[in-house]
Amino acid sequence: MSYSLKALMLLGPTASGKTSIALNLARRYPVEIISIDSALVYRHMDIGTAKPTKTERSEVKHHLIDIIEPQECYSASQFLADAQALVPQIWARGKVPMIVGGTMLYAHTLLNGMSPLPSTDPAIRLRIKELLDQNGLLYLYQKLFEIDPETAQRLSPTDTQRITRAVEVYEMTGKPISSFYSKKKVSPLQLKVFGLMPENRALLHERIQKRFDLMLDSGFLDEVRGLRQMPDMHEDLPSMRCVGYRQAWDYLEGRTDYDEFRLKAIAATRQLAKRQMTWLRTMPKIRLLSMESGNTIKEVEDSLKTLAAAIRK
Secondary structure, eight states: OOOTTEEEEEEOOTTSSHHHHHHHHHTTTTEEEEEEOTTTTBTTOOTTTTOOOHHHHHHSOEESSSOBOTTSOOOHHHHHHHHHHHHHHHHHTTOEEEEEEOOHHHHHHHHHOBOOOOOOOHHHHHHHHHHHHHHOHHHHHHHHHHHOHHHHHHSOTTOHHHHHHHHHHHHHHSSOGGGGGGGOBOOOOEEEEEEEEOSOHHHHHHHHHHHHHHHHHTTHHHHHHHHHTSTTOOTTSGGGGSTTHHHHHHHHTTSSOHHHHHHHHHHHHHHHHHHHHHHHHHOTTEEEEETTOTTHHHHHHHHHHHHHHHHTO
């Protein structure tokens, strides 16, 4: 049996402990980690993304971390191509690929394939941005309901990036973005998928708060101050829409006071976790595990052992 396209995927909401579990296992088994996190791709964004430390990354090989600048963009289609290329390369080095993170759109793409969406038209994108600036996000969301109610119902009314992209695709093609989903190109990867879920939501909320306060103590605001000084940086970039960074930008612009900034960032992180858990519950062929259970590592480890045994064959 060929194992070159097999991989173990460990997903979970932010602050659920997935990175700790992955590192624990990778120190005991021949593993290389593929990050499935849309924030970790950015260089210079270490504290607010809870990026693995340099020491941890020296102990265990990580991929798709620090691969672009904060002024650049990285998409689900790029992740799909990168992950599909990395998995057989890792096997060829005699290691097991473990995909770890919490960007559920990327996970969905790996599990369900990618729709062949049209590339961006800069003129149309600019026109939609002008509509957004002049009329607000609610206006675009209502417009999306008129042209593509299926997609509008699926998206959060605060999801600026995906709402504008859906309107953009319609303006370019005259077709709703949902019409492209039936033409998906399925990924050839064979994935064993685990998802961490909290039994006690309050415990996850407490961990989120403590982790954000630790980020503040570690210099998160200084990190954002440094980012703001970089050439061509602005608040509408995808990197600055990452949770915590947007709220920090508003604070540094004087739009909120410190206490409001902190509470908004924690609330936004909790909302992110809620969306991540909603994604997890709907994913096919996923084994949901309690993040509080002592058996969680054992279940993931058993699957890892099976894959690791294939290296010796």
